[in-house]
Amino acid sequence: MKNLPKRVKEGDILLVEWHDAYSPNGTWKSVEAMRQDTACKCFSVGLYVCKNKEGDIILAGSWDTSSPKPTINNIMARPIKMIQNVTLLKKGKKTK
Numbered sequence: 001m002k003n004l005p006k007r008v009k010e011g012d013i014l015l016v017e018w019h020d021a022y023s024p025n026g027t028w029k030s031v032e033a034m035r036q037d038t039a040c041k042c043f044s045v046g047l048y049v050c051k052n053k054e055g056d057i058i059l060a061g062s063w064d065t066s067s068p069k070p071t072i073n074n075i076m077a078r079p080i081k082m083i084q085n086v087t088l089l090k091k092g093k094k095t096k
Contacts, residue, residue: 004057004086008048011092016044016057017085018078041084044076047092055080 008014019039046059049072061074 004048004051005088008086008088009092010048010050011063012048012088013090013092014046014048014057014059015087015089016046016059016078016083017087018042018044018082019084020082044078045089046074046076047072049075051080052077057083057086 004014018041020042022040024034024037044059046061047063049058049060052058057078057080059076059078060072061076062072064071064073
């Protein structure tokens with residue numbers, strides 16, 4: 001995984017490319033077919049919140065800064081080991 005872009009701050013808008021776990025449909029498949037299979041490539045866009053204690057990237061779809069203790073919603077936690085790339089799309093506004 002590439003590191004976060006330099007100087008990423010709370011509220012910045014990020015594009016996170018990550019590989020998701022998956023389960024092929026309920027049909028029988030050969031072992032050889034599974035060797036050729038690849039993980040699902042996914043993309044998430046959200047407001048950067050933080051890295052948790054595991055180093056996973058936490059994004060939010062919504063951020064309410066109107067109260068003394070800002071709150072977030074539509075939370076997305078992307079495990080660090082699944083992340084392939086992170087791109088800063090736009091610097092955010094101050095969140096506190």
